[in-house]
Amino acid sequence: MAFQFPKDTYSGSILEIAVGSGDGIAKVGGQNVMPLCNFEGDVPNRALVAMEVYDNVAATESWTAEAKAPFADVIGDPVAWAKKCQDEYGAEMICLQLASTDPNDMDTGADEAAALVKKVAEAISVPLVVWGSESAEKDAEVLSKVAEVCDGMNLILGPATEDNYKKIGGAAIGYGHTVVAQTPIDVNMAKQLNILLGNLGVPANKIIMDPSTGALGYGIEYTYSVMERIRLTALKQGDEKMQLPLICDVAKYAWKTREAGISEKEEPGFGDLKTRGILWEIVTASDLLVSGADILILRHPESVRVIKKVIDDVMA
Amino acid sequence: MALSGIQIYKMLPQTNCKDCGDPTCLAFAMKLAAGKAELSQCPHVSDEAQAELAEASAPPIRVVTLGQGDAGFKVGGETVKYRHEKTFVNAAGILVALTNEDDDAKVDAELKNLADVSFERVGFTLEGNGVFCWDKKGDKDSFLALVNKVAAATEKGIVVSSADLDTLKAAGEALKGKKFALHAATADTADDFVAMAKEYGCTIVAKGDTLEDLAAVGEKFVAAGIKEAILDPGWTGIRDAVTSNIAIRRAALDKKARELGFPTIAFPCAMSEDLLEEAAYANIVLAKYAGLVVVSTLDAAFMLPTTVNRLNVYTDPQRPMTMDQGIYDINNPTADSPVIITTNFALTYFVVSAEVEASRVPTRLLIMDTDGMSVLTAWSAGKFVADAMAPFVKKSGISDVVNHKKIIIPGYVAQLSGEFEEELGAEYEVIIGPREAADLPKFLKGL
Numbered sequence: 022m023a024f025q026f027p028k029d030t031y032s033g034s035i036l037e038i039a040v041g042s043g044d045g046i047a048k049v050g051g052q053n054v055m056p057l058c059n060f061e062g063d064v065p066n067r068a069l070v071a072m073e074v075y076d077n078v079a080a081t082e083s084w085t086a087e088a089k090a091p092f093a094d095v096i097g098d099p100v101a102w103a104k105k106c107q108d109e110y111g112a113e114m115i116c117l118q119l120a121s122t123d124p125n126d127m128d129t130g131a132d133e134a135a136a137l138v139k140k141v142a143e144a145i146s147v148p149l150v151v152w153g154s155e156s157a158e159k160d161a162e163v164l165s166k167v168a169e170v171c172d173g174m175n176l177i178l179g180p181a182t183e184d185n186y187k188k189i190g191g192a193a194i195g196y197g198h199t200v201v202a203q204t205p206i207d208v209n210m211a212k213q214l215n216i217l218l219g220n221l222g223v224p225a226n227k228i229i230m231d232p233s234t235g236a237l238g239y240g241i242e243y244t245y246s247v248m249e250r251i252r253l254t255a256l257k258q259g260d261e262k263m264q265l266p267l268i269c270d271v272a273k274y275a276w277k278t279r280e281a282g283i284s285e286k287e288e289p290g291f292g293d294l295k296t297r298g299i300l301w302e303i304v305t306a307s308d309l310l311v312s313g314a315d316i317l318i319l320r321h322p323e324s325v326r327v328i329k330k331v332i333d334d335v336m337a
Numbered sequence: 338m339a340l341s342g343i344q345i346y347k348m349l350p351q352t353n354c355k356d357c358g359d360p361t362c363l364a365f366a367m368k369l370a371a372g373k374a375e376l377s378q379c380p381h382v383s384d385e386a387q388a389e390l391a392e393a394s395a396p397p398i399r400v401v402t403l404g405q406g407d408a409g410f411k412v413g414g415e416t417v418k419y420r421h422e423k424t425f426v427n428a429a430g431i432l433v434a435l436t437n438e439d440d441d442a443k444v445d446a447e448l449k450n451l452a453d454v455s456f457e458r459v460g461f462t463l464e465g466n467g468v469f470c471w472d473k474k475g476d477k478d479s480f481l482a483l484v485n486k487v488a489a490a491t492e493k494g495i496v497v498s499s500a501d502l503d504t505l506k507a508a509g510e511a512l513k514g515k516k517f518a519l520h521a522a523t524a525d526t527a528d529d530f531v532a533m534a535k536e537y538g539c540t541i542v543a544k545g546d547t548l549e550d551l552a553a554v555g556e557k558f559v560a561a562g563i564k565e566a567i568l569d570p571g572w573t574g575i576r577d578a579v580t581s582n583i584a585i586r587r588a589a590l591d592k593k594a595r596e597l598g599f600p601t602i603a604f605p606c607a608m609s610e611d612l613l614e615e616a617a618y619a620n621i622v623l624a625k626y627a628g629l630v631v632v633s634t635l636d637a638a639f640m641l642p643t644t645v646n647r648l649n650v651y652t653d654p655q656r657p658m659t660m661d662q663g664i665y666d667i668n669n670p671t672a673d674s675p676v677i678i679t680t681n682f683a684l685t686y687f688v689v690s691a692e693v694e695a696s697r698v699p700t701r702l703l704i705m706d707t708d709g710m711s712v713l714t715a716w717s718a719g720k721f722v723a724d725a726m727a728p729f730v731k732k733s734g735i736s737d738v739v740n741h742k743k744i745i746i747p748g749y750v751a752q753l754s755g756e757f758e759e760e761l762g763a764e765y766e767v768i769i770g771p772r773e774a775a776d777l778p779k780f781l782k783g784l
């Protein structure tokens with residue numbers, strides 16, 4: 022009996038979304054097959070790697086020496102940091118983390134934060150993701166201001182949650198930005214937030230979903246399966262409310278783990294810290310790529326190099 | 338694939354003797370088809386029928402055992418394509434590649450890693466599973482020396498690979514009596530491998546550069562009655578490895594293709610010289626169905642993320658995202674041990690408990706039902722707030738097991754400490770813990 026390749030069939034496709042503006046426009050999504058199944062359909066755009074940049078020095082204080090070293094000359098200068106990631110480390114996007122706006126942190130004001138975002142956005146050509154401090158109320162205020170100050174730049178703003186989507190969504194509509202819709206590792210809540218944003222008037226091609234990242238060893242299996250289920254619903258059942266690209270904030274969660282940061286002195290059995298930390302990020306990102314990520318936010322230049330290579334390989 | 342009740346009935350004695358406990362053979366057949374009875378309950382069934390029924394009820398992907406006793410492991414037996422459908426059954430085996438071109442130092446170092454690199458995590462022991470011995474040089478003597486050295490060093494799984502049949506036979510003789518595998522049969526050598534499988538009681542690996550070729554070898558194995566085999570779809574890179582593994586899993590499950598109904602082997606070690614890239618490839622094939630993953634090293638820094646990932650991918654997907662409300666003991670706490678309160682979101686619990694465990698400080702976690710929300714979310718939703726937490730603490734029974742009234746709260750909700758203390762009453766003391774769980778060990782040791 023001759024062997025026949027068992028191809029799968031699909032009834033939906035992911036919306037193609039253009040982010041950024043001018044020469045730096047990038048497209049994500051557009052595929053009509055499950056992740057890695059390029060052999061049975063169209064995957065017009067490769068997944069993209071964003072590198073994170075922090076708005077203040079304090080946020081990097083707990084980082085390992087290894088994680089800090091590549092940025093030693095630019096920590097404290099977000100504009101230079103963003104440019105370095107773009108020009109030297111091959112970042113395909115920048116994710117500016119507005120950690121200092123957290124009311125429990127420095128509580129940096131919306132105006133100051135928005136001015137910084139604009140400076141960074143103007144200094145780079147790749148698309149810019151702007152990430153709040155994940156304090157719902159404050160993010161609403163800060164990201165609305167960012168939207169206004171960066172009118173027309175088509176930034177990716179987030180995360181918008183059930184608690185603040187109206188303000189962030191509204192501002193995004195008003196000033197032409199894309200929104201990250203974040204839900205806590207739950208298929209139904211993800212769909213619900215997409216519907217809410219849609220009802221508000223946010224066009225579907227201006228929404229990217231963040232299913233929330235559990236790091237390797239800390240719940241990644243939940244994120245992994247929720248992403249696969251979102252994709253199956255979108256592609257096999259043709260559910261239009263789920264046909265959106267996925268973004269994963271890998272760096273923050275992977276590097277926060279004990280395994281990525283604990284010294285060999287404290288855990289001699291864990292092996293070389295330098296390799297281990299980077300691998301924690303790489304393995305977390307690999308899993309999320311396999312389960313459907315369209316944008317991966319990473320920290321270490323070595324992780325960026327490897328994951329970009331892997332994406333090239335699997336797109337071939 | 339699964340037989341119907343009528344098909345099974347035709348193979349039974351049809352005497353309705355009732356010895357099985359059922360009134361008729363047909364009733365018994367129906368139960369068997371529904372998986373509600375065991376064939377052994379019928380004492381009169383013929384050997385042929387028994388064999389045929391066992392064959393028909395075999396899993397769509399065969400189970401293969403490698404290694405001896407407790408050091409051994411099973412792969413295969415998988416029943417789904419996506420892990421949320423049902424737990425992936427037998428975690429992939431991780432093998433280190435050793436060749437007769439490696440120097441003694443390399444071989445010794447990896448055999449030591451195989452023996453020593455091991456991690457304890459949530460009740461599981463995570464470690465490498467064996468060695469892929471490759472006759473890279475095409476030299477029988479040095480290869481046999483390697484195989485013998487490995488066999489003397491470990492009871493874990495061994496896969497022996499040579500392009501030369503004589504060398505493989507010699508290795509087979511040397512390993513006879515162990516659960517090992519021979520790699521790799523092509524259409525031309527399939528019969529020789531079948532003969533070796535019978536002679537040495539080992540597993541054999543089918544290799545094909547295309548899926549057609551691979552299926553052709555698999556067909557020969559099936560026709561020869563081989564039950565334990567492995568499929569090697571080639572070494573040509575991650576893209577092909579993923580495509581082949583997806584195709585094989587689909588063919589086995591959806592098309593019931595017996596010739597492809599075996600676990601697969603993948604070679605991230607051959608995909609890159611760069612360890613970081615190799616790790617990415619290894620973990621991708623791990624998630625995408627490889628039964629055996631051959632890597633270039635079992636170094637701890639590489640194995641920790643890789644084995645944790647394997648554990649995560651093979652975890653029961655039904656495990657809830659919430660923990661039961663209550664008191665959780667960590668590191669054998671006494672009446673003096675500190676008490677930390679947090680929410681019942683499973684990820685919060687994993688992170689906090691892992692850190693407390695690592696601190697080795699005996700501690701109690703007071704897990705409060707917040708509908709599975711994380712600390713900050715629960716706080717902003719009004720579920721992890723002083724007037725809800727205080728009554729919970731009092732009803733939790735914590736004061737029956739500790740002799741103090743100190744409660745540590747997550748640093749993220751430092752702002753509620755005053756109100757929490759008020760709600761609890763004067764005898765209580767609320768201590769503000771760190772914001773990040775990673776800072777807990779230092780915090781606990783400093784108490």
Ligand code: SF4
Nearest residue numbers: 353354355357362379
């Ligand atoms: S014991 Fe076997 S032969 Fe007797 S009734 Fe049951 S199935 Fe039929």
